[in-house]
Amino acid sequence: MLTLPISGEKLLTLIPQRAPIVLVSSLESYNENVLVSTFLVRADDMFVDGEKLSESGLLEHMAQSVALHTGYSYFLKGENAPMGYIGSMQNVEIRKLPTIGETVFSRIQIIQEFMGVTLVEIETKLDGEFIARARMKTVVAG
Amino acid sequence: MMDKASIYQKINEILVEEFEVDEEIISPEASLKESLDLDSLDYVDLVVIIESNFGVKLVEADFDAVITFQDFYNVVEQKMALRN
Numbered sequence: 164m165l166t167l168p169i170s171g172e173k174l175l176t177l178i179p180q181r182a183p184i185v186l187v188s189s190l191e192s193y194n195e196n197v198l199v200s201t202f203l204v205r206a207d208d209m210f211v212d213g214e215k216l217s218e219s220g221l222l223e224h225m226a227q228s229v230a231l232h233t234g235y236s237y238f239l240k241g242e243n244a245p246m247g248y249i250g251s252m253q254n255v256e257i258r259k260l261p262t263i264g265e266t267v268f269s270r271i272q273i274i275q276e277f278m279g280v281t282l283v284e285i286e287t288k289l290d291g292e293f294i295a296r297a298r299m300k301t302v303v304a305g
Numbered sequence: 306m307m308d309k310a311s312i313y314q315k316i317n318e319i320l321v322e323e324f325e326v327d328e329e330i331i332s333p334e335a336s337l338k339e340s341l342d343l344d345s346l347d348y349v350d351l352v353v354i355i356e357s358n359f360g361v362k363l364v365e366a367d368f369d370a371v372i373t374f375q376d377f378y379n380v381v382e383q384k385m386a387l388r389n
Contacts, residue, residue: 250346251346274353275349275352275353275356276349277345277348277349277352277363277364277365278345278348278349278365279345280345280346280348280349281349282349282350282353300346300349302345302346
């Protein structure tokens with residue numbers, strides 16, 4: 164049994180991504196419809212542009228947080244984390260990008276799951292301040 | 306409580322406004338899948354919109370027997386009746 168929060172090597176058992184494109188640092192809380200993840204921006208992250216995480220990096224972090232929800236739900240069922248991909252993004256709003264050494268918190272809310280497609284809303288905060296949101300559809304492969 | 310005609314009309318409005326379905330091709334006997342040309346990403350939107358407008362949650366099995374628009378009206382109507 165994994166005790167929350169989950170980080171490090173244990174976290175990697177829940178997602179299909181591997182270094183250098185892992186953009187989640189911990190799973191803080193989980194239920195069937197909501198998950199909170201974190202990401203500590205490091206200087207050697209490939210999505211860092213200058214001193215800041217790039218917009219694409221922040222969106223990838225959001226997508227990996229969704230993958231984490233899927234992976235943890237599969238773990239609870241005794242199954243391995245599935246591969247998946249981003250089907251679409253809507254209503255993307257990015258107000259601020261985190262810098263190296265900062266940790267963002269993302270809350271994902273499952274809106275609907277249908278035919279292998281998961282519709283989620285993601286909101287990201289930095290030091291309690293809202294910095295980004297998006298609505299995504301993710302698809303479990305195969 | 307909505308009557309049948311109101312349910313059908315509202316569904317048609319949703320299909321026209323949200324999924325850009327040509328109003329001319331909507332008829333009870335027409336094929337829903339061929340007319341809507343939805344992919345799996347669109348279906349999740351349809352489920353969300355139906356739930357927000359009618360308060361019923363469609364699941365995959367609900368679409369198994371849906372061929373025509375009338376079939377789809379019936380599914381929504383039956384779900385609403387069960388809820389009430």
